[in-house]
Amino acid sequence: MPAEIEKQGPDAADTYWKSTRRMTLWLLLIWFIVTFAAIFFARSLSAYTLFGWPIPFFMAAQGSILIYVAIIAAYALRMRYLDKIYQRDKDSSDHAN
Numbered sequence: 001m002p003a004e005i006e007k008q009g010p011d012a013a014d015t016y017w018k019s020t021r022r023m024t025l026w027l028l029l030i031w032f033i034v035t036f037a038a039i040f041f042a043r044s045l046s047a048y049t050l051f052g053w054p055i056p057f058f059m060a061a062q063g064s065i066l067i068y069v070a071i072i073a074a075y076a077l078r079m080r081y082l083d084k085i086y087q088r089d090k091d092s093s094d095h096a097n
Contacts, residue, residue: 016086023078027071034059034067 038045042056050058 012086016082019082020079023075027075031068031071034064038064 038056038059045055046057048055050063053061
């Protein structure tokens with residue numbers, strides 16, 4: 001898909017890659033916060049429970065993994081949406097010529 005976007009022109013390609021980079025940076029920030037918070041704040045969070053388990057244990061055993069899967073799903077869905085938008089722009093510019 002990116003090669004097809006490059007053929008559309010510099011504006012479409014720049015917008016596509018800016019959107020992709022921005023989304024990737026936000027998802028990496030969420031990943032870092034989830035990973036860092038579960039480890040760094042483990043002692044202070046151990047006073048709270050979720051389903052009878054201390055929060056740090058729950059995050060290490062299940063919660064973080066579920067969030068990572070959600071990050072991957074969000075990335076895949078958003079990239080599918082961006083690819084569809086820029087493919088549609090490409091198709092409409094092809095018909096105009």
